[in-house]
Amino acid sequence: MEKSGLSREQRQKERFARKASQTASKYLRRLEELPGVPESAAPFFQILKDIYVDGKEVALSNNRKTIGTYCVMVPQELILAAGAMPVKLCSGSYTAFFIGDDLTPRDACPLVKAVAGYQEIGIMPLYNNCSLMTVPITCDCKKKLAGYLSKKYNVYSLQIPVAREDEDLEQYVRDLYQYTAVLEEITGNRISYDSLSLAIAQTGVFQFELSRFLQIKKQTPYIIRGTHALSIVNAAAYMMPGQWAVHMNRLNTELEKRAEEGNYITKRQLPRILITGSPLIFPNIKIPLLIEEMGGFLAADETCMGERGQSDPVVTVDQSFHGLMRSLAIRATKPCSCPTFSKNEQRLFRLKQMIKDYQIEGVIYHVLRGCLVYDFEYLAIEEMLGEIGIPVIRLETDYNEEDVEQLRVRIEAFIELIKLKKPPEKRRERT
Numbered sequence: 001m002e003k004s005g006l007s008r009e010q011r012q013k014e015r016f017a018r019k020a021s022q023t024a025s026k027y028l029r030r031l032e033e034l035p036g037v038p039e040s041a042a043p044f045f046q047i048l049k050d051i052y053v054d055g056k057e058v059a060l061s062n063n064r065k066t067i068g069t070y071c072v073m074v075p076q077e078l079i080l081a082a083g084a085m086p087v088k089l090c091s092g093s094y095t096a097f098f099i100g101d102d103l104t105p106r107d108a109c110p111l112v113k114a115v116a117g118y119q120e121i122g123i124m125p126l127y128n129n130c131s132l133m134t135v136p137i138t139c140d141c142k143k144k145l146a147g148y149l150s151k152k153y154n155v156y157s158l159q160i161p162v163a164r165e166d167e168d169l170e171q172y173v174r175d176l177y178q179y180t181a182v183l184e185e186i187t188g189n190r191i192s193y194d195s196l197s198l199a200i201a202q203t204g205v206f207q208f209e210l211s212r213f214l215q216i217k218k219q220t221p222y223i224i225r226g227t228h229a230l231s232i233v234n235a236a237a238y239m240m241p242g243q244w245a246v247h248m249n250r251l252n253t254e255l256e257k258r259a260e261e262g263n264y265i266t267k268r269q270l271p272r273i274l275i276t277g278s279p280l281i282f283p284n285i286k287i288p289l290l291i292e293e294m295g296g297f298l299a300a301d302e303t304c305m306g307e308r309g310q311s312d313p314v315v316t317v318d319q320s321f322h323g324l325m326r327s328l329a330i331r332a333t334k335p336c337s338c339p340t341f342s343k344n345e346q347r348l349f350r351l352k353q354m355i356k357d358y359q360i361e362g363v364i365y366h367v368l369r370g371c372l373v374y375d376f377e378y379l380a381i382e383e384m385l386g387e388i389g390i391p392v393i394r395l396e397t398d399y400n401e402e403d404v405e406q407l408r409v410r411i412e413a414f415i416e417l418i419k420l421k422k423p424p425e426k427r428r429e430r431t
């Protein structure tokens with residue numbers, strides 16, 4: 001014990017908590033300083049502040065338990081039907097990454113290193129209070145993470161199919177039944193046809209507001225910046241879907257009013273950029289911020305904590321409990337363009353569609369160091385983009401700020417390249 005009365009370990013935890021909070025606070029400030037923040041974005045930014053700056057627990061009602069998940073392919077409706085709250089635990093913390101770096105292999109991805117760092121230091125109520133952590137067995141990093149986390153937490157490894165054939169789907173449905181039994185045991189609540197139907201309907205309201213938001217986001221002149229949009233969708237990880245939908249409804253109404261009144265972010269034709277690749281999780285938003293700070297416009301993201309997969313509703317044809325379970329399995333896997341599936345041509349189709357819908361002029365391909373599954377798909381995507389004449393740049397990065405200047409230079413050059421490719425009349429509009 002030191003003179004301060006705190007042990008070395010306690011002082012280290014305090015230092016860690018302070019540093020993590022300062023970093024999150026800095027990124028939140030940059031987010032709020034980016035021009036054009038809608039007033040109704042405040043509750044979303046507040047939840048990011050509560051969790052990452054102030055280290056608070058998620059707001060729980062009715063003594064709900066929280067069940068952590070590490071992937072959008074874990075159906076949150078099952079957790080809601082069991083009377084619990086789903087929270088997404090994939091981490092973007094630079095400070096936690098720094099701790100986790102010493103505990104994991106050099107080539108593990110930063111997302112997993114950051115989660116390991118949080119486990120080690122144990123200062124986040126979000127992690128500590130989870131009654132169960134659901135880890136999908138997708139890539140090697142997640143598989144090993146499940147074993148690592150189980151040293152301290154109650155962990156369930158959910159098998160996610162590697163393909164989307166019928167037999168894979170049937171196996172996934174069987175796995176979801178096993179997961180259902182575990183959720184029932186942990187929460188003490190039975191998942192019935194009625195509770196599951198209600199959870200699907202509640203999630204449907206969330207999805208409706210999200211798809212309304214995505215429609216608004218496609219409008220030109222621009223109504224909302226992509227970095228703000230990405231962070232707003234990130235905040236859904238720490239709210240009940242119904243609560244998020246209420247705030248989103250208010251935001252959508254404000255944005256529709258902005259559009260009616262011609263209150264745009266800017267009338268200038270900024271280069272419209274799409275970001276795709278490894279997950280982007282607050283506070284790791286250095287690339288989206290740089291895109292917009294350097295004069296680009298982040299028009300869309302094809303990432304799993306952003307637009308991907310969350311807006312697809314569950315469609316039920318067979319109105320039985322088994323029918324609901326199959327519908328959940330179909331929604332979780334069929335539209336998901338995650339590269340952990342062995343064959344993933346649909347990501348190419350999805351990207352082409354997004355490029356058309358959002359009038360994209362350039363693509364930034366984000367690779368977290370060690371994230372092989374995303375890196376593997378880069379060549380196919382580069383080739384496809386070459387065929388349709390869309391410039392692309394691959395940015396490999398880690399959870400630290402050492403490469404920010406290098407990223408800035410590359411992003412600035414990429415934005416200039418897009419401007420040069422514009423027809424002369426469009427270029428004049430910008431000046």
Ligand code: SF4
Nearest residue numbers: 070071072138304338
């Ligand atoms: S990248 Fe794929 S496996 Fe990882 S969390 Fe996202 S959807 Fe799940």
Ligand code: SF4
Nearest residue numbers: 109111139141278371
């Ligand atoms: S998909 Fe990539 S970022 Fe996600 S856990 Fe696996 S290696 Fe890490």
